[in-house]
Amino acid sequence: MDYALKPALYLVSTPIGNLEDITLRALRILRNADIIACEDTRHSGILLKKLEIEHKKLISYHEHNESEQSKKLVELIKSGSSIALISDAGTPLISDPGFRIVALAADEGIMIVPVPGATSFVAALSASGMSVHRFTFAGFAPQKKGRQTFLKKISEIDNTVILFESTHRIEKLLIELFEIAGGERKLCIAREITKIHEEFLRGTIAELIEIVRNKNGLKGEIVVIIDGKN
Numbered sequence: 001m002d003y004a005l006k007p008a009l010y011l012v013s014t015p016i017g018n019l020e021d022i023t024l025r026a027l028r029i030l031r032n033a034d035i036i037a038c039e040d041t042r043h044s045g046i047l048l049k050k051l052e053i054e055h056k057k058l059i060s061y062h063e064h065n066e067s068e069q070s071k072k073l074v075e076l077i078k079s080g081s082s083i084a085l086i087s088d089a090g091t092p093l094i095s096d097p098g099f100r101i102v103a104l105a106a107d108e109g110i111m112i113v114p115v116p117g118a119t120s121f122v123a124a125l126s127a128s129g130m131s132v133h134r135f136t137f138a139g140f141a142p143q144k145k146g147r148q149t150f151l152k153k154i155s156e157i158d159n160t161v162i163l164f165e166s167t168h169r170i171e172k173l174l175i176e177l178f179e180i181a182g183g184e185r186k187l188c189i190a191r192e193i194t195k196i197h198e199e200f201l202r203g204t205i206a207e208l209i210e211i212v213r214n215k216n217g218l219k220g221e222i223v224v225i226i227d228g229k230n
Contacts, residue, residue, distance in 0.1 A: 003032050007082055008082055008113050009085060010033060011092045011102070011114045012029050012084045012085065013117025013118055014089060014090065015194070016089045017194035017195035018194040021117065027051065033082045033083060034076075035058075035081055035083045036058050036083075036086060038087075040060070043088055044058060059073070066098075066101070070101035070104050089120075091116070094119060121223050125162060128160075131160050135159055136154070136157055138163050139163070139164055140164045155226075159228045161226040163224040164223060170222055174212060177205050185229075186204060187225065187227065188224075189225075190223040191219075191222050192220035193221065193223065195221075
């Protein structure tokens with residue numbers, strides 16, 4: 001059944017790997033939104049087809065056009081359109097574009113509706129074996145400038161710390177953490193969450209360096225959960 005949506009910005013979470021993780025509410029919003037703004041229209045078009053959602057107007061919204069597109073999309077909402085914002089996977093804005101349009105919509109008094117669902121770092125944390133009572137999500141570590149300062153700061157945090165890292169930098173990250181925090185700090189690497197090759201690697205930093213080397217690296221999407229200093 002179709003439902004007319006109020007003019008608003010809908011922040012819709014999509015699956016991070018397993019299509020069964022889409023929510024009923026997300027399906028309803030995506031089916032009925034006037035426009036779906038997405039990072040990659042081709043990628044999202046494939047996802048929507050798998051979800052049996054077709055013939056939707058897709059607008060490209062990514063880090064290179066975020067400023068310009070935010071203004072256009074906000075004007076469309078003010079003109080009466082309902083717009084769903086999605087990322088390539090997971091919850092919009094979490095290490096993905098979207099901050100600008102949400103900030104602008106808030107400034108303009110536009111209704112902003114979160115439609116929650118899968119988030120990789122929350123799923124990874126829940127199964128990591130680390131404390132979940134207090135944690136810090138730090139996103140991606142800087143690739144170059146400020147990287148060492150960043151890693152030193154997070155190594156001093158008392159609570160659990162969560163990072164994203166790419167497959168080709170994971171061994172480098174572990175070695176850097178070893179040099180900064182020592183080899184005995186506990187750590188969990190969550191890989192390919194909700195996908196066929198989902199895997200959790202748990203141990204000390206020193207142990208995980210050896211595990212990653214013995215595997216000749218890791219493939220897929222990676223979340224790193226670091227035990228707090230104390």
